[in-house]
Structures are given as structure tokens and as C-alpha cells.
Amino acid sequence: MDLVVNILIGIVIAATPLVFAAIGELVVEKAGVLNLGVEGMMIMGAVAGFATRIETGSPWLALVAAMAAGAIMAALFGLLTLTLLSNQVASGLALTLFGLGLAALLGQAYSGMSAPAFPRLSIPGLSTLPVIGPLLFGHDLLVYLSVALVAGVVWFLGRTRAGLILRAVGENHDAAHQLGYPVVLIRYLALMFGGAAAGLGGAYLSLVQSPIWVEKMTAGRGWIALALVVFAAWRPWRALAGAYLFGGITILQLHSQAFGLKIEAQYMNMLPYLATILVLVVISSDRRRLQSNAPASLGKPFYAAS
């Protein structure tokens, strides 16, 4: 039983950074912008959060710093693609390459250090219950925040006027512009939300999942988050489910020895990447459905002619 509980907790811990990054990118793509720089924003969040945690000791300031770092990176992407109208694919790649380099530069002073444990939820009476306690009431606080964020995005996109406008901008930016909505401003805001969320996802890696700073520690999770958005067909709850599915695959590799599997660790480490490809293939093969789900203006540059 303990093993099962441990595995389930492990899945949650592996999934949470993906939840943050994917839900952020989902909102960005709903606004019609394709930001391939998630990996770069995550790694900047990871290093900013870690450095702030070490320097100030405050886990909350660390989260604020991580969100700010991600949002600044996203604003840089916005400057390139929204204001200067450059190619979104190339700019996203640039953001990732730049972020990985800058994070390594900034984090050099912190490599090898470890951060103190992150605060966990503790409800007297509930958190100490067997099985249910650790599974429902004993996680670190970011886990609850990530689920709340998904619920918040569902509510925002589906139930608020602002969410409707954001989706309109993503479906047809020319029409939204004609109606008088500030397309570029809305996209900047969406991008910065996505950046802040990716920053949180990165900080989860360096503050909770393995509280140390290592160069390139995001290891492709930003890219997996991008694939999750496609997998989820741009629906928030499905993105959450997808992230937990991936968490499960990641955890499989850690526990494969416990199941008596005699196989090189490298093969198990390939699983998340191979699973991403498999998922993409399954989801994308139905072209028509993919197209009907994707925001119609996704990735197209917007130039206000009048």
C-alpha cells in the first residue's frame, strides 16, 4: 500500500510542472499566439526561483521571482512577434536558446547548492489520515495552486466576457480588431500569463521536485507541455489529465526496478519523449478534428492595416 501511495504522490510531483506550463501555453494559444519558447521561460523561472529562495529564504518571494522571470521572457517574445512582427516559430526557438544560456549564466553561482524543503499543506486530523491523508491533504501548496489554476482558466475562458474576447482574438484577429478590441494588448497579456505559469512550472522543478539547481534541468518539459496542449485539443481539463498521464510515465521509470524490470535506465528515460511522439501521432492523424479544435489565427502574424 505504501508503494502505491508513493507512486501516486510521485505522479503528482512529476505532473505539476507540466500542468503549469501547459495551462499557460493553452491560454497563449487560445489568444492565437504560438510561443515555442516554453522551455526557455521554464528554465528562467527555475533559476530565478532558486536564486531568490537561496538569497531571501522566502519560498513566496521565490515564486514571485519565478513568475516575473517567465513573464519578462514572454514579454520579450511579445516584443519580437507582436510589436516587431517577426516569425513566431523562429522567435520561440530563440527564446528557448537564449533562456537556456542566460539561466546557465545566472545560475552558475548556485550550482551544487540545495534549497530548503517547500511548505506543505497540513490540516490537523486530515493530513495524517492513512492513504487519503498524504494523497489529498499532504502535498506541497503548489500542487493545489496548479489545479486551482486550471479551474480558474476553465472559468475565465468559458464564463467571462474577457475570456470570450481572448478566444475571439485567437479565432479571428482581424474581426476582433474591427470590433475595436486591442488585439496586441490582449495577446501581450495572454503571453505574460503563459510566461508566469511556465516560470512557476520551472520553479516547481528547482524548488520542489529536486530542490537543487542544475543547468538544463527542464530537460525538454517545456516541449512536452507544448505537445500536451495539442493532445488536450486546447481544453484545460484535458491538459491536466494529459500532464498526469505523463507524470505516470515518468514515475514508471523511477519504479521500474521495484517491479523487477532489468533494463538500462536510459531506455526508461526515453519513455516520456517517445510517449509524446505517440500522443502527437494519435491526436494529429485526424486532420479535420485537429483543425476544428485549433484556434483559427494560431501562429499568424497580426498587422493592423487600419
Place this chain on the structure above:
Amino acid sequence: MLRLERRKEASRSMLYATPFLAVLLTMAAGIVLFALIGKDPLRAISIIFFQPLTSVYGVTELLVKATPLVLIAVGLSLGFRAGIWNIGAEGQYTMGALAGGAVALAFYDQPGLWLLPLMCVAGAAGGAAWAAIPAFLKTRFNANEILVSLMLTYVAGLILSVMVFGPLRDPEGLSFPESRLFHDSARLPVLISGTRAHVGILVALVAVLLTAFVLARHRFGLVIRVLGAAPAAARFAGFSETATVWTCLLVSGALSGLAGLFEASGTLGQLVPALPVGYGFTAIIVAFLGRLHPVGILAAGLLLGLTYIGGEGAQIAMSLPSAVTSVFQGMLLFFLLAMDVLVNYRIRLGSRPAAAIAAEAE
């Protein structure tokens, strides 16, 4: 108020001027960055961008670094022109090195003149095979080639690790996970004795010339341009998108694989887990900085090769972190993309002239 006005045609002079502007801006930003982290900015810039050019060793090392960058970028540029985004060149490079290196190790006891050509074929085939996966999944299942090729890069690194820790490990090696040194006949001939400058440099030059010829004279050059600019028009003209995806990915995969083999056989002389050092990603910057043109890519490859050598020099001379190189490379791409606006738009002062509004209203 500043305002953008779309040009009727992309400005050719801006197209060629902006890469130089981007380099200058990157140097300026670098000076600010070094000042911020408390290092002598001018000394750092001079070590990174000029010092390597003052010695024969520096220049030959520059050529050694530029070779994989140019080879990979030339291949990538074909796809980028057509809107086919292979960003997994790093993985194709790794698989090329692994396939070619495995051939070298398999025939360790039977060296001969035939060995090196066979390794080159295996290297190119390894890279092409790895690129064939995103090509197949894109054309058959519509799977996004950006994500698939990138995911495969991580897988390739892990396969290299499995092989170097296992079957390809040096039988007499102590605890190091690395292959044994290739036999002399499996090493790329050196151009200038006493340096690491190998014949792969010439192959990269040939690749540049061949690609320039294909782009200028062959139908394929037209097909990828049309496909990139107007996919619907390309379909109407009867150009096959499927064939183009396959061609672009196989060619860039083969060139990346060849670059990987050259690194293993020319520069290192063995297989090590740390073989992939990011050339596949830097080559993306090289392709854009070179404006997706083979000759431009040659120049851009030399410049980014310089940042590698100079970055190493700065690490030693000024104890700067190795990440400085990737920060510079990232900034360079940023500035270049930001300057692109000058190619397609004019920057105007003030509000819109009444004549333009009237013209549009008609």
C-alpha cells in the same frame, strides 16, 4: 509616434544589412552584460571576437567548429525556406556519429582505405534515418515535425549513452564510458599537420556550393520557395508537399549525420557520451543569420564558430562561465529577428498621412 508601414516588396538592402546590424547590436549588448557582471567589457569582446583570429591554431579551430555548423545549417535552410521545421538536427547529428562510429569500431581489426567512405555513408544514413521518422509521421499522420524531431533529440542522446556504456565501450578502458580510439584509417585526414583541421572542412564547402547551385538552377529550389511563401499555390502548381517534406528532412538529416561523423572521426577520434554539444541548435541560428542562403550560411557559420572558440578563450583568460557563448548566440538570433521588421516594414514618424488613408479607402 512611431508607426510601421508595410512595404510593397521586401527590402533587399535591409535583408543583407540587418545581419551585420544584429552582430553589432549583439556586441553592444555584450558590453553591457559584461559590465553588469563586473568583467572588463572591451577585453572580453576582443578575446571572444578578435583574439582567435590572430593565431594559426585559432583559425584552424574556428574552421573545425564552423564545419558542423555550416553542414547542418545548409540542410536546415532548405526546409526552413519551405516552412518545414526540422529542429532535431542535434539528434540526427548524434545518430550519424553513432552509426559511423559503430562502423569504425566494428572493423577495428580490418582497417583499409574503404573504411572511411563506408563510415561516411553510415553517418549520413544514420542521420537521414533519424530524420525519416519525423518525415514519415508528418506525411502519414500529420504529426508536428518540430515536436517530433525535438523529442527524438533526447532519445538519440540516450541511445548514444546506452551504446557507449554498453556494446561500444572500450574493452580495455577502465571505468570511463567511452569507445576505444578509432584506428588511424578510420580518422579523417588532416589538412594542416599539427592542427585538427580535417577534410570535413572541404566537404562543408562543397555542400555550400552544391546547395547554392540547386537553389539557383534546379526546380527544387523553386518548389521550396513557393511552398514556403504560398502553400496553396504550390499545390495548385502540382508540387507535391509530401515529396518536399521527405526531401528536406532526408537531406538535412544526412548532412547533420555527416557532421556528427566528422566530429567523431575528425575531431575526437572516438565516441563519447558528451558528443552532442549543441551544434544542431546553434545551426538554426546560423541558418537564419545567413538568411537561409548557402553563402550567407558560410559566413554566419564562421562567425558563430568564432563565438565558440572565443567563448573558450574567455573562460580561460577571464574565468567567464561557458554559458556566455550560448547567451551571445541567443542574443544574436533575437536581434536578427527583431531587425527583420526593417525588411518588411518601413518605420514612419507621426500619424498616417491623409493621402494613404484616402488611397486605402478607395
